[in-house]
Amino acid sequence: MDKSFLRLIETSIKSNWDLDALTDYKGATLQYKDVARKIEKIHLMFEAVGIKKGDKIALCGRNSSHWGVTFLATLTYGAVIVPILHEFKADNIHSIVNHSGARFLFVGDRVWENLNEEMMPQLEGIILVNDFSILVSRSERLTYAREHLNEEFGKKYPKNFRPEHVHYHQDETEELAVLSYTSGTTSQSKGVMLPYRSLWSNVQFAIDMLPIKSGDKLVSMLPMAHCFGLAFEFLYEFCVGCHIYFLTRVPSPKIIFQAFSEIQPNLVVTVPLVVEKIIKKEVMPKLETPSVKLLLNLPLINDKVYGAIRQKVEDAFGGRFHSVIIGGAALNKDVEHFLKRINFRYMVGYGMTECGPLISYEQWDRFKEGSCGKIIDRMEVRIDSSNPLYTPGEIQVRGDNVMLGYYRNETATKAAFTEDGWLRTGDLATIDANGNITILGRSKNMLLSANGQNIFPEEIEGELNNLPYVAESIIVQRDGKLAALVYPDFDQAYRDGKSDSDINKQMEQNRIDLNARIPAYCQVNSVTIYHEEFEKTPKKSIKRYLYQ
Numbered sequence: 001m002d003k004s005f006l007r008l009i010e011t012s013i014k015s016n017w018d019l020d021a022l023t024d025y026k027g028a029t030l031q032y033k034d035v036a037r038k039i040e041k042i043h044l045m046f047e048a049v050g051i052k053k054g055d056k057i058a059l060c061g062r063n064s065s066h067w068g069v070t071f072l073a074t075l076t077y078g079a080v081i082v083p084i085l086h087e088f089k090a091d092n093i094h095s096i097v098n099h100s101g102a103r104f105l106f107v108g109d110r111v112w113e114n115l116n117e118e119m120m121p122q123l124e125g126i127i128l129v130n131d132f133s134i135l136v137s138r139s140e141r142l143t144y145a146r147e148h149l150n151e152e153f154g155k156k157y158p159k160n161f162r163p164e165h166v167h168y169h170q171d172e173t174e175e176l177a178v179l180s181y182t183s184g185t186t187s188q189s190k191g192v193m194l195p196y197r198s199l200w201s202n203v204q205f206a207i208d209m210l211p212i213k214s215g216d217k218l219v220s221m222l223p224m225a226h227c228f229g230l231a232f233e234f235l236y237e238f239c240v241g242c243h244i245y246f247l248t249r250v251p252s253p254k255i256i257f258q259a260f261s262e263i264q265p266n267l268v269v270t271v272p273l274v275v276e277k278i279i280k281k282e283v284m285p286k287l288e289t290p291s292v293k294l295l296l297n298l299p300l301i302n303d304k305v306y307g308a309i310r311q312k313v314e315d316a317f318g319g320r321f322h323s324v325i326i327g328g329a330a331l332n333k334d335v336e337h338f339l340k341r342i343n344f345r346y347m348v349g350y351g352m353t354e355c356g357p358l359i360s361y362e363q364w365d366r367f368k369e370g371s372c373g374k375i376i377d378r379m380e381v382r383i384d385s386s387n388p389l390y391t392p393g394e395i396q397v398r399g400d401n402v403m404l405g406y407y408r409n410e411t412a413t414k415a416a417f418t419e420d421g422w423l424r425t426g427d428l429a430t431i432d433a434n435g436n437i438t439i440l441g442r443s444k445n446m447l448l449s450a451n452g453q454n455i456f457p458e459e460i461e462g463e464l465n466n467l468p469y470v471a472e473s474i475i476v477q478r479d480g481k482l483a484a485l486v487y488p489d490f491d492q493a494y495r496d497g498k499s500d501s502d503i504n505k506q507m508e509q510n511r512i513d514l515n516a517r518i519p520a521y522c523q524v525n526s527v528t529i530y531h532e533e534f535e536k537t538p539k540k541s542i543k544r545y546l547y548q
Contacts, residue, residue: 016241022065042073048145053078061108078169191407201400214241328452
């Protein structure tokens with residue numbers, strides 16, 4: 001079997017030449033031939049400035065057609081893409097660009113407003129994703145190449161650019177393709193090295209399992225700098241010739257519902273937050289009326305009632321989808337039970353950036369409620385437990401999807417794998433006789449936001465502990481929101497003439513100042529003051545489990 005990821009891209013472009021490919025919702029549409037033309041122009045620019053195979057190209061901006069073009073152009077040239085979440089603070093973006101050794105940064109206009117090029121001295125150029133204009137050039141070759149790009153393109157292809165002109169880099173399975181940073185804070189930020197086999201394996205799995213075809217439509221709303229959105233709302237669909245619509249603005253529920261209604265996607269990929277809002281706000285209240293409750297208690301009628309309810313939920317997602325894939329975080333148990341009861345076509349997948357991302361999955365009609373599916377083909381799983389059926393143990397995996405390691409971080413790479421080569425996921429689970437994996441908790445301290453972002457509490461605590469009169473802190477999750485538990489430095493505060501009321505006000509101000517420093521998805525919602533030190537282990541680390 002041909003395991004070339006870039007051959008999938010090349011074949012799709014040639015096969016779907018005249019079909020619509022990428023649309024900025026309420027904006028312009030690029031056909032597959034337009035994407036190919038733009039890729040070729042970026043290649044000409046890379047060539048002119050001396051980009052070599054394996055060089056790093058950073059990309060940071062909201063989802064858009066040109067984001068997709070830049071990603072594809074980088075890989076098809078043979079360079080390594082470094083996608084950066086646009087929600088990261090400027091300092092985080094500067095750090096990632098520098099750590100990755102990127103030669104160029106393609107950036108969205110909103111992100112660019114907050115960046116400082118002086119903090120990224122290695123960059124040879126910064127290019128605006130919106131129109132590929134040059135924002136900063138430290139190379140005469142770049143300036144010249146961009147100014148003469150159309151002219152050079154015309155010289156190379158005097159009789160039009162055609163499918164037979166499309167020839168891309170021949171990728172090797174172990175070759176580095178994507179350098180994906182798991183966090184935006186310098187001290188903890190790890191660059192996950194995903195090889196081409198991981199991209200191919202994730203996309204090929206989707207091709208094998210999902211009946212989406214050329215010309216089908218999809219709404220992309222998850223950030224493509226995250227592996228989940230990248231693999232299953234962009235790369236897979238592009239490889240089969242779909243028409244992808246990007247919600248270029250912040251995807252509020254109102255915009256999402258409007259887009260679903262207009263576009264009527266053939267597949268929905270989403271996070272629990274969106275599903276839960278639809279169910280809790282649009283559906284559940286209607287089931288609480290006395291007449292509906294009565295109908296649901298009548299055995300012959302309730303199937304019809306459930307059918308009508310299912311139709312309402314399906315209509316909220318556009319009504320034409322094959323199935324709804326939910327990932328990135330755990331689904332609320334009550335919501336999941338309701339979806340199962342009305343026979344809704346949903347699946348919950350499980351993965352991590354280090355697997356690009358997929359680990360387990362199951363088709364909707366065989367999916368076991370409460371589980372996260374079964375290990376996917378081309379992957380193996382084991383539970384580090386004496387009795388995996390009943391006693392939770394760490395999920396450990398190996399196979400085609402697994403990363404090469406962490407970039408320039410041998411210590412973290414070594415810690416991520418067992419001595420016999422299995423990737424440690426840090427998640428605790430059981431596995432039943434049929435192979436269904438049920439996650440019961442996380443062995444690490446990492447938290448997940450409602451929309452699937454990884455949150456590392458130690459990083460937030462590190463920032464918070466530097467603020468006035470904070471002696472110690474713990475970040476916990478309460479009702480889906482982050483809360484800070486703080487033991488203030490009362491002695492210092494009292495010495496400075498502060499009252500208890502002043503300390504309370506200072507802690508609230510600290511919360512506001514903290515939120516200004518950290519990404520939007522890990523904002524702290526409340527502060528609770530503790531009047532005694534937190535309990536600690538002999539190693540003097542806080543016993544977190546006492547405060548969860």
